Every structure is written in structure tokens, then in C-alpha cells.
Amino acid sequence: MAQKKWSEFAAGSALTGTEGIPGISAGVNQRWTAAQIATYVAGTMATALAGKQPLDDDLTAIAAVTTTPFGRGMLTMADDAASRTALGLGGAATLNVGTAAGTVAAGDDARITGALPTEATTIKLSLATASGFLIDRIPSTNSSAAQMFGTRIARGTLSAPTAALNGDHVFVQRSQFYDGAAYNLSSRWRQILKPATPSATDAGSIQIFETCAAGSASISELYRWDYDVGLSMYGAANVVIDNNRIFRNRGYVTTSLPTPVVGGTxxxxxxxxxxxxxxxxxTAWLHASDGGYLGIATDAGATFTFTYLSGAKTTHLTAPITANRTVTLTAGAPAGARARFTRAVASTGAFNWAIGALKNLAAGTWCEIESDGTNWQLIQYSTL
Structure with a gap:
């Protein structure tokens, strides 16, 4: 077999496999056949490619890739949008860094740097919601200006507000606490527009505070302020101090008086x-004044039962009587309770008007009695 130089082979010519081709092996000149070279190259490449993914334009053998299912899945995504979805990336993943609309801000962006300083003499924080509320907060400064926590309300939208209406809540503060399982409403403070048509010249409001009674989980009205009415408690109808600063005592009937509290009226x-x-x-409720007068103008009316409070503090008989008449005194009135009975000169008739067993009144006389806490006692009497 004749040995040939590389230059003797025509470009692109085929080899039969028996041609002798000079080469070097371990530093020694050799003569290899084309077949030997092909065998050597094939063995070397097989060793180098062992365990490697074979060329496959359609990636049909992608499942054989040694990686996680997620990693193999990423290799099969149809496009970049599908890849972002698989990775859980949001819209910011496609935005450039910048200062204009449609960009994301860098960490040193002027809109962020110093936006919430830990110390400052003046901070203004505005919070807006889609429902049209705007809250401004300006903490105290070294100036004489007062602190301000303000609320503003409008109908419509933030960009196109419309006029607020009667009954709209200008301010609502809710207080809640966590009981280990959920947050519970404990109190609420509301400010409500009062005018039928709120305007720049009619801007009145009502403020209502609601809270929970002991043992209850439901809030109810405790008090309200209304400039035109005053201060009410436990409902709008229960005015305590009216708009003329007049105190209004709660009314009771004598059969359902509350438990006495010293100093109460x-x-x-x-x-x-x-x-x-x-x-x-x-221990008891007493008359606060000398008020309470009952005039008796009939003979039959001179006989009755007197009970403190439901009976008048002063009873005056003017009718003539045709027989002895008696006022029965109910015992148990509070100590210090008093009552006065008078029989006018015009109450003629030679009969007695007996005030219990304490005094018989003739025409033109009077008496006053006082309770010792158990029984009534006569304390004075005289003629008119």
C-alpha cells in the first residue's frame, strides 16, 4: 500500500479506506489508513458525547434531560409570555426602569428617596381611596399652627367629584380589637351631614358615638351632638342639654322611679x-321644691288616700262638707318627706276633716305633717 501525502488527495475526493496517510502516535511517525482514522475519531467522539443530550430539533427526548420537571418544563415554553407566567412574574417584568409613566422606579429615584423620613418637622401624608375619600395628616411643627387631621368627602370619583348629599358620612372612626380568632367592633364615631342640601352656606352635621354595653357585642348609640338640638344620650329623642344650654331631667312616673343616687335629680x-x-x-326621692298643689272643691273629694309623691305636697279643701271626712295616710314615706293640708273658711259644716289620726281640721285651719321614715308625724298646725 502506497503512502500519500495530504496534498495528494483532491479536495472533496472519496477515500476507499485503504489509503495510507502519515500521522504521529505517541511521538512516533506512523502510517494510518483512512479506515483506522475513522474508527479512532468515532471512538473518541462517542466517549466525549457519552451522557449528553443528542441533537433533536423537536426536543422529543427532553424528558431524558437530567433536571427537575420544572426545569424541563421551562425548556418547552412556547414564548416569553408563557415563560413569565410559568415563573409567576407580574407586569413589572416587562417594564423598563425610568421616571415616566409606564416605567418602574429605581431605588435612588427622587420620588422614593426621602419620601418617608424617620425625622422631620413637617410631614404631609395623603391617602386617597376609590370611593372618594381623602385623608390629610400634618403632625405638629414648631410654629403656632395647630395639628390637623382632616377628612373630605365627595360623591362621584376622585377625578370627577360631585356634591355630597344629606346623610353622607363625612367621618367614621371604628375601634376594633382582636380576641384571638377575629377582630370585633367595640365602638364607632360618626359625623353625618344634616342639611337637606349641603352647601357652602349650610354645612351642619350631627356627630354620633356608639359603643357596646357590658355583656353585649352590638354597638348602640351612647350620645350625639347636634348644634340645633344639643346633647342627647341613648337616642335622638333623649335631649340632656338643649341648644339653649338648659338641662333636661329625665321624666319618670311615681310607679317606676329609678334607684336613688345621692344628688340625682x-x-x-x-x-x-x-x-x-x-x-x-x-334611700329615697323627695320633692325638690314646694310645688304640687291639689284643690278639692267637692264634698266627696275630701275623702281619699294620700301617698307621698303621687299625692300633692299641698292639698286645699274649699268645699263645704256634710259629714266627717278622712284623709288616709300611707305609711313608709321617706324620712323628711312633708305634706300640708288646709281647710278654707269657706269649707263650712260642723264636721271634722281628719288628717289620718294626727289632726282634725275645722274650717279655717291647717296642719303640716312629716314622715320619720315609717309613720307620719304632726309637726305644726294653726288657723288661717
């Missing part, structure tokens, strides 16, 4: 002789 709506004020001692 109430309005007795059905006291004998007419309504009046009552004040409380440690």
Missing part, C-alpha cells in the same frame, strides 16, 4: 298636684 311627670322635680337622698 329627675322629673316626676305624674306627681300629685302636677309634675315637678325630685331629688335623691341615699
Amino acid at each position: 329627675i322629673y316626676g311627670s305624674n306627681l300629685g298636684g302636677g309634675p315637678g322635680l325630685l331629688f335623691a337622698t341615699a
